[in-house]
Amino acid sequence: MDPKALAFLAAGLGAGMSVIGAGVGIGKLAASALESAGRQPEASGKLQTMMIIAAALIEGVALFAEVISLLLAIK
Amino acid sequence: MSNLSEVKTQQNVGIAQAQSSNLQITQTKSVNLKDTTQSHSEAKQEEGNVISDILQEHLLDHHSYNFFNVFHIDLPVILYDKQLYLYPSMKSMMAEGTFTEIHHQIVRKDTQQPPKLDMSITALVMFQWLSILLLLFAFITSAKKYKKQPKTAPKGLQNMLEVLVLYIRDEIVRPNISSKRLADVLSPYFVALFFFILVMNLFGLIPGGHSATGNLAVTAGLSIIAYFVINGSAIFHVGFSHWLKELTGGAPWGIWIIMIPIEILSMFTKPFALTIRLFANMTAGHVIIFSLLGLIFMLHTFAIVPISIGFSLFIYTLELLVAFIQAYVFTILTAVFVGLTTAEHSLEH
Numbered sequence: 364m365d366p367k368a369l370a371f372l373a374a375g376l377g378a379g380m381s382v383i384g385a386g387v388g389i390g391k392l393a394a395s396a397l398e399s400a401g402r403q404p405e406a407s408g409k410l411q412t413m414m415i416i417a418a419a420l421i422e423g424v425a426l427f428a429e430v431i432s433l434l435l436a437i438k
Numbered sequence: 439m440s441n442l443s444e445v446k447t448q449q450n451v452g453i454a455q456a457q458s459s460n461l462q463i464t465q466t467k468s469v470n471l472k473d474t475t476q477s478h479s480e481a482k483q484e485e486g487n488v489i490s491d492i493l494q495e496h497l498l499d500h501h502s503y504n505f506f507n508v509f510h511i512d513l514p515v516i517l518y519d520k521q522l523y524l525y526p527s528m529k530s531m532m533a534e535g536t537f538t539e540i541h542h543q544i545v546r547k548d549t550q551q552p553p554k555l556d557m558s559i560t561a562l563v564m565f566q567w568l569s570i571l572l573l574l575f576a577f578i579t580s581a582k583k584y585k586k587q588p589k590t591a592p593k594g595l596q597n598m599l600e601v602l603v604l605y606i607r608d609e610i611v612r613p614n615i616s617s618k619r620l621a622d623v624l625s626p627y628f629v630a631l632f633f634f635i636l637v638m639n640l641f642g643l644i645p646g647g648h649s650a651t652g653n654l655a656v657t658a659g660l661s662i663i664a665y666f667v668i669n670g671s672a673i674f675h676v677g678f679s680h681w682l683k684e685l686t687g688g689a690p691w692g693i694w695i696i697m698i699p700i701e702i703l704s705m706f707t708k709p710f711a712l713t714i715r716l717f718a719n720m721t722a723g724h725v726i727i728f729s730l731l732g733l734i735f736m737l738h739t740f741a742i743v744p745i746s747i748g749f750s751l752f753i754y755t756l757e758l759l760v761a762f763i764q765a766y767v768f769t770i771l772t773a774v775f776v777g778l779t780t781a782e783h784s785l786e787h
Contacts, residue, residue: 412609416774419767423711426718 374435381428388421489732497652497724499560501528505646513564518555519546562650569637569650573630603629610770614777620675624776627667632769635660639720639761643754651764652720654713661709664772669705672779684779708775712768719764723757726750 396414400407495504503511512527517537525531532538538547545552580596592600607625610632615621635651642649650656672681687697730750733742 412613412770415763415767416770419715419771420711422719423715426714426722427711429722430714430718 370435374432377435378429378432381425381432384428385421385425388425389418392417392421489728489735493725493728496648496728497721499562499653501558501560503561503564511564513559513561515544516557516559517544517553518557519553523553561648562653562656565641565648566638566650566656569634569641572637573633602632606632606769610766610773614770614773616777616781617675620671620776620780624667624671624773628769628773631660631664631772632765635716635768636761636765639765640758642720642724643757643761649720649724651716652724654717657713657716660716660768661713664712664768664775665706665709667772668708668775668779671776675780681779708771712771716764716768719760723753723760726753727757 392414396410400410501513501515503513512529515523515525515528515531517523517525523531523536525534528539531544536547537544537553539545540550543552544556576595576599580592580599583592583596591597606629607621611625611628612618612621615624638650638656640649641647642652669681672684676684685698685701686694687701689697727750730746730753733746
């Protein structure tokens with residue numbers, strides 16, 4: 364197969380699979396944060412802050428993968 | 439076998455068609471540009487180019503600013519290559535003849551090498567300065583109001599800024615940085631960081647605007663400042679020897695050989711992650727909006743218009759949210775990192 368086509372294939376697959384990982388991660392995070400906010404509504408402000416920090420960290424890893432995929436697709 | 443040969447002949451036909459269409463393109467281009475009988479593939483290719491041109495125009499940095507072809511601003515080009523070269527615009531640089539532009543890159547004419555330093559005032563620098571001016575205006579006018587009438591309740595712009603500034607101080611900086619003195623010293627930095635990133639993000643959502651945070655150099659600059667703030671405040675607050683001791687992670691000396699490289703690496707990965715996060719978030723939204731609008735030109739049908747307009751409106755409002763969230767995330771993560779490096783570990787032992 365043409366190496367360029369393989370690179371595009373890898374870029375698409377990489378982007379998609381990293382999104383699956385990030386989606387599962389942020390979904391689980393939000394689910395457990397909501398559960399704890401339901402149990403302890405007075406702590407929801409603090410939970411929200413911690414949730415956003417954790418979501419940003421998960422998203423950061425996914426974005427690394429996206430940038431690598433983007434580089435594969437452009438180069 | 440027959441299937442295989444069929445596929446092969448189909449492929450051959452496809453290749454031949456592609457070649458012939460390529461030939462047609464070159465012929466039509468070379469023979470007569472006014473010819474109205476353009477081949478379909480050429481029109482399609484040109485539209486694809488138009489979309490990618492618009493995308494590049496929007497996402498990349500330029501030496502001029504173009505507002506929907508209504509007005510055009512030439513921005514100065516400042517180069518350093520053994521001596522300082524100053525040009526009022528790209529055109530005058532080309533006319534002077536020492537440098538030329540090849541594939542959107544400035545190179546020396548004689549050696550074909552890029553100059554050592556390119557310190558030009560580009561479009562993104564212009565937008566950064568615009569956001570600085572906007573913030574200076576907003577904060578100076580509201581600060582004047584506080585001086586003039588310290589006892590009256592804030593109104594309008596002053597009220598909005600007070601809410602946000604107090605939120606940053608009370609919800610971002612103070613809970614994360616345990617030392618109250620250090621938190622108060624660093625509060626102005628965090629307020630400036632939040633508003634600067636926020637305004638730069640929002641500029642990208644105004645028609646004709648560019649978001650400077652969608653450029654790696656800008657976010658890397660912000661992260662380098664954050665790196666110095668994180669480590670500088672640790673050194674000033676807990677002392678240099680304690681800061682060095684933190685590099686061992688508080689582990690017994692037997693595993694220092696693993697801990698020290700990890701800690702040094704994490705010192706650099708934190709700002710690196712901040713850089714990539716902000717850059718990728720701001721770029722991704724713009725690319726998605728352009729891809730959705732590009733569908734209309736790719737598919738040649740009106741049926742797709744409501745779908746792509748609807749989705750791009752949705753993404754646009756999401757981008758509005760992301761602009762705030764990313765400014766918030768950058769600020770709070772910097773605050774968390776400062777808090778981690780300056781934390782008192784006396785309670786742990």
